[in-house]
Amino acid sequence: MRPENYETQRQPPSHEYELNIGPNHPGIEGNYAFKLRLHGDEVIEGRADAGYLHRGFEKLMEGRLWIQNLAITPRICVPDPVPMEISYCLAVEDLCGLEVPERAKWLRVLQAELSRLAAHLFTFGGHAATTGMYTPMFWGMADRDLILDLFEELCGGRVYHIYNIPGGVRRDMPPGFIERVSNTIDYLESRLPDYDNLMFRNRVFVKRARGVGVISQQHALDWAVTGPNLRATGLAFDVRRDDPYLVYDQLDFDIVTEDAGDAWARALVRRKELFESIKIIRQVLAKLPEIEGPIRCPIPNPLAWNVPAGSTYVRMESSKGELAWYVVSNGGEKPYRTHVRGPSQMHAVQVLEKLSVGCRIEDVAQIMFSLDACPPEVDR
Amino acid sequence: MSRIDPNDKGSILAPLKNLQFFGRKAVTESLDPRPASANYRGFHLNDWEACIGCSTCQKVCDNAAITMAEVPGLPEDPEKGVRNLRPAIDYGRCCWCALCVDLCPTGSISLSREYVHTCTDPELDSYFVLPDSSGIHGVAYDKGWAKHAESDMVALERTDMPELAPEARIGNFDEIVDGYDRNQGIIEASRCVQCGMCHDACPTHMNAPEYIRAIWQDDIEEAVRQIYRTNPFAHTCGRVCTHRCETACSVGHRGEPIAIRWLKRFAMDQLSHERVKQIAAEGRQSSPSGQRIAIIGAGPAGLTAAYDLAMQGHAVKVFEAMGAAGGMTRYGIPYYRLPADKLDNDVDVITSLGVEIQYDTRVGTDVTMEQLRDDYDAVLIAVGLWMGRSTRVRGADAEGVHRAVELLRKVADGESIPVPKRAVIIGGGNVAMDIARTLARLQKRKHGQVAITLTALEDIDHFLADPDEIREAREEGVEILDARGPQEVMLDGQGRATGLRTLKVLSIFDGQGRFAPKFDDADELVHDGDMVVEAIGQAADVNLLGEALTEELEWQRGRLRVDEQLRTSADWLWAAGDMVRGPDVVSAVADGHRAAASIHDHLMISEQAA
Numbered sequence: 001m002r003p004e005n006y007e008t009q010r011q012p013p014s015h016e017y018e019l020n021i022g023p024n025h026p027g028i029e030g031n032y033a034f035k036l037r038l039h040g041d042e043v044i045e046g047r048a049d050a051g052y053l054h055r056g057f058e059k060l061m062e063g064r065l066w067i068q069n070l071a072i073t074p075r076i077c078v079p080d081p082v083p084m085e086i087s088y089c090l091a092v093e094d095l096c097g098l099e100v101p102e103r104a105k106w107l108r109v110l111q112a113e114l115s116r117l118a119a120h121l122f123t124f125g126g127h128a129a130t131t132g133m134y135t136p137m138f139w140g141m142a143d144r145d146l147i148l149d150l151f152e153e154l155c156g157g158r159v160y161h162i163y164n165i166p167g168g169v170r171r172d173m174p175p176g177f178i179e180r181v182s183n184t185i186d187y188l189e190s191r192l193p194d195y196d197n198l199m200f201r202n203r204v205f206v207k208r209a210r211g212v213g214v215i216s217q218q219h220a221l222d223w224a225v226t227g228p229n230l231r232a233t234g235l236a237f238d239v240r241r242d243d244p245y246l247v248y249d250q251l252d253f254d255i256v257t258e259d260a261g262d263a264w265a266r267a268l269v270r271r272k273e274l275f276e277s278i279k280i281i282r283q284v285l286a287k288l289p290e291i292e293g294p295i296r297c298p299i300p301n302p303l304a305w306n307v308p309a310g311s312t313y314v315r316m317e318s319s320k321g322e323l324a325w326y327v328v329s330n331g332g333e334k335p336y337r338t339h340v341r342g343p344s345q346m347h348a349v350q351v352l353e354k355l356s357v358g359c360r361i362e363d364v365a366q367i368m369f370s371l372d373a374c375p376p377e378v379d380r
Numbered sequence: 381m382s383r384i385d386p387n388d389k390g391s392i393l394a395p396l397k398n399l400q401f402f403g404r405k406a407v408t409e410s411l412d413p414r415p416a417s418a419n420y421r422g423f424h425l426n427d428w429e430a431c432i433g434c435s436t437c438q439k440v441c442d443n444a445a446i447t448m449a450e451v452p453g454l455p456e457d458p459e460k461g462v463r464n465l466r467p468a469i470d471y472g473r474c475c476w477c478a479l480c481v482d483l484c485p486t487g488s489i490s491l492s493r494e495y496v497h498t499c500t501d502p503e504l505d506s507y508f509v510l511p512d513s514s515g516i517h518g519v520a521y522d523k524g525w526a527k528h529a530e531s532d533m534v535a536l537e538r539t540d541m542p543e544l545a546p547e548a549r550i551g552n553f554d555e556i557v558d559g560y561d562r563n564q565g566i567i568e569a570s571r572c573v574q575c576g577m578c579h580d581a582c583p584t585h586m587n588a589p590e591y592i593r594a595i596w597q598d599d600i601e602e603a604v605r606q607i608y609r610t611n612p613f614a615h616t617c618g619r620v621c622t623h624r625c626e627t628a629c630s631v632g633h634r635g636e637p638i639a640i641r642w643l644k645r646f647a648m649d650q651l652s653h654e655r656v657k658q659i660a661a662e663g664r665q666s667s668p669s670g671q672r673i674a675i676i677g678a679g680p681a682g683l684t685a686a687y688d689l690a691m692q693g694h695a696v697k698v699f700e701a702m703g704a705a706g707g708m709t710r711y712g713i714p715y716y717r718l719p720a721d722k723l724d725n726d727v728d729v730i731t732s733l734g735v736e737i738q739y740d741t742r743v744g745t746d747v748t749m750e751q752l753r754d755d756y757d758a759v760l761i762a763v764g765l766w767m768g769r770s771t772r773v774r775g776a777d778a779e780g781v782h783r784a785v786e787l788l789r790k791v792a793d794g795e796s797i798p799v800p801k802r803a804v805i806i807g808g809g810n811v812a813m814d815i816a817r818t819l820a821r822l823q824k825r826k827h828g829q830v831a832i833t834l835t836a837l838e839d840i841d842h843f844l845a846d847p848d849e850i851r852e853a854r855e856e857g858v859e860i861l862d863a864r865g866p867q868e869v870m871l872d873g874q875g876r877a878t879g880l881r882t883l884k885v886l887s888i889f890d891g892q893g894r895f896a897p898k899f900d901d902a903d904e905l906v907h908d909g910d911m912v913v914e915a916i917g918q919a920a921d922v923n924l925l926g927e928a929l930t931e932e933l934e935w936q937r938g939r940l941r942v943d944e945q946l947r948t949s950a951d952w953l954w955a956a957g958d959m960v961r962g963p964d965v966v967s968a969v970a971d972g973h974r975a976a977a978s979i980h981d982h983l984m985i986s987e988q989a990a
Contacts, residue, residue: 067533068442071477135398142407149417156421156491156525162477170482170531174418196384197397206390258386268386301535302483303439304570304596 023052027365030375046356048349053379061338067302074160077377082115083318085164091314091327092166103291104168105246110284113277118147119319120270130365131208168296209264213355213367224346227321232265239317263370348373415493420524421476422492424511430488433463434575434630437480445473458580461628471507478525482533485630490526535571536635546855551824553715565646569596578625584970586610603647612687615722618645660729665693674756679707681957682762684972690733701742711789744924758979762957765918775869780877784815784915799826800911804880807915808836809844816858830857833907835864879908920959945978
């Protein structure tokens, strides 16, 4: 994807100049580069330059047993790993015809929503920092850590959980876990007014974010924008409600939308989704004690596991947008082909390139963070 | 939730409300070192006592982070399934997924609750660590992620083998075990973790992991090909092998071992006999070597050697005293364990390679050893153990006292034997079970009921017979009394056996491990029976050698002395099988291979020299 590879270098006119943001730059998310052509403060052209985090996961997965690929999946999107794990498992379960026990489904929803909370807190920090406010970043990181503590307790890993396996989850909750999750989300909810005062009611942030990086609803649909970015253009589309998986059809939550389609609206959608996730987690915590039974259905020996031939497309709503796996099996013990339809690639490449044209240099970083693109997932 | 109006312009004062946090304790304050959560996936711990070095962790490792390192000084015993290998972890590769823990057959590996790998010790200035149970930094942290029933991924339960119910099998000699169907075979094969402990434990080192995997892949021809690489007695061993592989199987440490023997049988039963013959002949030397080899005894050892030598292009002639081939597998093992047609198939595969078997020819009388020595380039003697040993207690030579091997041979040969109303068997090995169960069937047919008492010196936990044999014998109505030593055969007025008097055994061996049974004189029993059968072991009948040769050869404790390559002290004569090794089909097969390789090498070297 490096532009040099397919395009001869142009000499910019004398009144223009080039500026690289990234691959190592505080204003870029992760190892990702964005090349700008500027006229004064105004961006004339922006070219995404991805590939710094390319680890070849999709190809790598073709050479590893179905179960061994579990360790790769959370690494595709580091800030929000759980949907990656779950959707890969859903794909394998679909191909194998495995019936996931009810308790495992609820545990998966619990993880998915905790992961969404953690990912949104992470993003607020980044977004605020690009507007010069560092306190929300510190707060976001500190509060996210409380969720990582919960994950550590649940599955022994803070970031790379590898807790889901095809057929269910690896282990049940430890004793007292429901209470501790409940305490943490109570605390997080109590923090929301503080975030509001600091960020969402802050004149400076509002003024910086409003009207920047506007996507119209039509453009959003044309450009395959999904998730909070799409909902910020006023379209109430959410895979959890429109194509329910796991037990989302039994849960009561609202699809948050905003109309403006700008960076402000996108931040606000995420802010309101925090509350919706907390609502979902409360319902799950209330339901879990009622559901007894296994946490995993019987699975074959992982070293001798042929997945029946076929292909499947499984999608989920991650914190970044619509996440899908296309998995093809030729009946062997390794995938024939896997493909991740990650939301971030659209957001970080084509959408960012289009939104940056005509904006001011200081808003480019903010636009990228407001799109919540995840470079490891762009590159995979 | 506090409402935020999207059109709200915000206030410059709102952030100031958070000034209240100035006095709050910082969340980044450093903590004292503390253990991680109870499930934490930290650094590896490995209980070296429990670890068997099977390398399953290495196989499932996502990142090839595990290397099996040889640790000299640790126990190594292929027969028990123990290797002196231990996993060494490359923490530059490890991703702490803990699949090694979840798939560990023994449960020896776990992950600790230790967070940090920092070390100033130059010895540990590495990411490559051989963990034991003390933790990689020598600091005792508790186990974090460890073996747990919920996350265990080892398939511990064996696929049940369908077999005839005791009522259905007792009146006849039908085969008891049905064998797996295709589905069951594949499922059972899928349990294997491919550690190869079975291969190491097997006397003939069968490629069990390879054929099990081929079965799992539904490639039966490949499975049969792998079986024939090391064992031409495939049907036989698939049914009656002593399956030491299963004793060594790593999955058997916490669960039931893979049914390796039944899988071999499954593969053989799935494929047509004609195709088996084609596969068995693959790789055969097409041009004859011109060398001629005589083999005495068409049992597993002799015919295995014949198979190998024929594959190498030699002309092989087998001399068999009986009217059919198979040796003890035919004349010692009852049909309900090994049907004759399956043994015929094994023999037919070997004769189809051009091996000539001359039946009803007893070497020593019909043809002499000297003639064989002069007519052939090499001679292999593999005559087995055909003479039943006697307890030599008082009355052991009376009428009504029999040797198990002789009765079994007569039954297999279709001769009639006296069927007693009540029988007493002496012995606790597989031959004792065979004769007990054979007599039980004959009793059921003739008298309508089973009345058999089996007595053995050993206590039930140390019986030499397979546990399955013991269970099945009991199911069929055989009374088994353990730890009873025979004292005398009770006789009636005409000198016929009427029973056996036994004493309770206190110990079998003395302090030096020599056979010196001690009995409890107070605990005496007399078991009634009009037949007493001794099944306490067999000896080789070596009269065929003739006096001169017997004198010439070297002997060791009554057995022909052979070297590692099974050469006797005469340079033209090899000996193999039960007569030099002890009774076991698969060991005889292993011997056959070894003898064949030795003979082949000898012939090739002498050919080059000439």
